[in-house]
Amino acid sequence: MIFETLKPQIETIVFQTEKTINERLLNICELLExxxxYYNWVGFYFRNGLKEELLLGPYVGEPTDHTVIPFGKGICGQVAVSNKxxxxxxxxAQDNYIACSITVKAEIVVPVFVNGENIGQIDIDSNTPDPFTKxxxxxxxxxxxxxxxIL
Known part of the structure; x- marks a missing residue:
C-alpha cells in the first residue's frame, strides 16, 4: 500500500529543521496530493488562538475562499468541536457542508492533537466518490x- 512507502517520507519532512514549520506542512501536503x-486538495487548518474558529494553513489544490471556518460549521468546524x-x-448528502468546489465528491478530516488538545486538522477533498477507507x-x-x- 502506498501509505507504508509515504510514512518514512513524512518523517523525513517533519525533521527537516532547516525549513520553517509552514514549509514542512506544505511539503507534506504536496507529497500526499x-x-x-484521489487526494485532490490537501491542507491544514489550525485554531485561531483562543477564538472558536479555524484559520487556513498550508495547502495544495484549488484556491479556497474558506480561510476562516467557525467551530461547528462544515466538516472542519465539526471536527474542531467533536475531536473525532x-x-x-x-x-x-451532508447538511452542514461548506462547498469548496463543485468537483469535490468526498472529504476526510482528521484532528491534530498537541498535549491532548485539538489544535488543528488535516483536511482532504477528493473528486472521487467514496474513496476513503480505514x-x-x-x-x-x-x-x-x-x-x-513540530507544533
Missing part, C-alpha cells in the same frame, strides 16, 4: 501525530 491519486475523525463519502484514516492519524511533534 502527488502520491495519493470525520469521513464524508458523499458531500452532497487505511486512509490510520495513515492520516499517523501524519497528524508526526505533525504534532
Amino acid at each position: 502527488k502520491h495519493v491519486a 475523525n470525520f469521513v464524508v463519502p458523499d458531500v452532497s 487505511e486512509d484514516e490510520r495513515f492520516l492519524e499517523f501524519v497528524c501525530a508526526e505533525v504534532a511533534k
